[in-house]
Amino acid sequence: MVIELYDTTLRDGTQGEHINLSVQDKLLIAERLDEFGVDFIEGGWPSSNPKDEEFFLKARKLNLKHARLTAFGSTARSLDNVENDPNLVGLVRCEAPVLTIFGKTWKAHSVKSLGISDDENAELIYRSVKFLVESGREVFFDAEHFFDGWKDNAGFAERMIAAAVDGGASRVVLCDTNGGTLPHEIAAIVTRVREIIGVSVGIHAHNDSDLAVANSIEAVRAGATQVQGTINGIGERCGNANLVSIIPNLMLKLGAEFSHVQDLKSLTSMSKFVYEILNLPPDSKAPFVGKSAFAHKGGIHVSAVMKESSLYEHIDPMLVGNRQRVLVSELAGQSNIRYKAQELGISLPEKGEVFKNLVNHVKKLEHQGYQFDGAEASFELILRRELGQFKPYFEVLESKVVIQNGQEIKAVDQAVMKVMVGDETEQTVADGDGPVNALDKALRKALLHFYPDIRMIRLIDYKVRVLEEKSGTSAKVRVLIESSDGQNSWGTVGVSTNIIEASLQALNDSINYYLFYNQSKAAATAPASEALNS
Known part of the structure; x- marks a missing residue:
């Protein structure tokens, strides 16, 4: 018919x-x-x-x-x-x-x-x-x-x-x-x-x-x-x-x-x-085409999907141009970690202790309020750090945000940042449209001398979720940000009772992730003699 x-x-x-x-x-x-x-x-x-x-x-x-x-x-x-x-x-x-x-x-x-x-x-x-x-x-x-x-x-x-x-x-x-x-x-x-x-x-x-x-x-x-x-x-x-x-x-x-x-x-x-x-956000739960349509979170589900995807999927997602996704959360088991590692091209040792440590670490972070469903870049950094494949490119020693306003005062948001890269320390001040923007500008300004490529990064989405609503203004918040270099985009997360601190965590991960992949790409394309010298 x-x-x-x-x-x-x-x-x-x-x-x-x-x-x-x-x-x-x-x-x-x-x-x-x-x-x-x-x-x-x-x-x-x-x-x-x-x-x-x-x-x-x-x-x-x-x-x-x-x-x-x-x-x-x-x-x-x-x-x-x-x-x-x-x-x-x-x-x-x-x-x-x-x-x-x-x-x-x-x-x-x-x-x-x-x-x-x-x-x-x-x-x-x-x-x-x-x-x-x-x-x-x-x-x-x-x-x-x-x-x-x-x-x-x-x-x-x-x-x-x-x-x-x-x-x-x-x-x-x-x-x-x-x-x-x-x-x-x-x-x-x-x-x-x-x-x-x-x-x-x-x-x-x-x-x-x-x-x-x-x-x-x-x-x-x-x-x-x-x-x-x-x-x-x-x-x-x-x-x-x-x-x-x-x-x-x-x-x-x-x-x-x-x-x-x-x-x-x-x-x-x-x-x-x-x-x-x-100009509307896609429905992540839309059947067939939604981002979550073929997303698996529970460890038992993932274990079965890795053996035979049809056990928990009514069709092959590729038939409709979608893809299978495995989420990492407090519900995750070793299968989730293994699947995500394979997806990211990371080789994991077979020993069970490594998996247990990773799973327990992720579950602990999720219990604190972290969410990696929309922040897979942060999860990858955690995974690579635990395996000894990643070390942060910088350390924020001090940060301060000043918010000044009043009836006869022009509103000013200013961030002061002290950052260490290797043995060198850089201190900067930046004004911004809001405290998070000021923080972002100050951090970039401090790092630009060391890593000029970060000028390509743009913040394209910023979300804040209050995690403990009954705690009022002292509640924890989760900040999810999405960044882009014009070709690729990635999500990172931060959690704290202080929205500025949570935002800084997410910004740190965003820049670290970009630097890690930029340097990995450069190493992969370098001539053999150059790679040996490095």
Whole structure:
């Protein structure tokens, strides 16, 4: 069975809270969706706002290889002058090859919202679809509130979709607009619809009951051949059906085929790409593509995964472009340490005592509040230090931060730093935008003379977590920072009752990690004679 993928990220997805896309954003996402193999890309509602009108104008220049651009709208507002209805005319003018319009299929909406009779509603749907078909476009009919409408009055709902088919619609898409239908209801109703209409059936599910993915899959199992949804499930209220989860479930679990999607290895990168365009952090717990989707923390799990990954993973993560990860924590066992060491290219001795010491050391640190899930650089330094492979490049002898402010005083954050490198001592002072920035600047300033390469390091993320909330202002805090040199990024951690001290620990690890890898890389690429001299 070949399933059509209909993406509405650019239209229905933008109705979600905190979601905003520029015209250029929409063009970029459209190109990425086409590259992945989506069949239909719903670009927006051209009659509703200037942005969507501009998108369709510029989208004409897109060199789409697979996808057909689709415009969205509604049936005409009244029967008086369907041919001149601004919404329908706008759809025709946008020149999209496929047009999707929605109409009322729940009698309560027809009566209370539009105030028209059953006959008038059916005629409105019929004539609206017919007008668009006669303009030379393929037309899909979105049966709004269909499942609620069918349960309320099946005869009315079925009559309305029949009117759309009579008007020339090539697809009837059943919409769970309120997102409250259960999977077994979806299956039964889709089965019934397929018995009474002669065109392909689609599903458009919302996630208000956290069932949009399950409902979409059940619809396909009942015979629907088009699935509508959004990338990452964005959309109004609780979101739309998440295509990122639907696609691999259908393809890998049910053996469904898609016209243009043959390889899912770009699924994870596409998900991240859309999050990046939206300026939103990726959902680490997202099925299939999330950072945590194939992450293992418990020692027993890791031990089993190292022997056979399928024991604790429902698919090979590489199939969807993701990867297996092992986390190091207080739940870790020797298997975690061994796995991480292999991942980092570190050879560990077979003697059990070394493992025990490492595991106990990590568990002790985690008990104090350290977390290495997002700070693998700090963990690697701990591992290499315990094995005698790493020695800190500098030592902070003294640090002081001065915060000065007042009603008539300009706010100043200043850090004083005294650092020892080898036998030399360097003392510096630096002002910053906040105490941590001042501390960072002072530390770099003190080390720049010894290690000029550190000017490449940039702090790209900084997070603080209070660990003992009931302790109030005396609570421990954990600081996680992410650093980058423009090519690579790495995470480090610090814990203390003093936020400045915790920040300094994380900054120390960040610079040490960078220096260690820079020097390791230099040693690996140096000529043999040079390496011997060093």
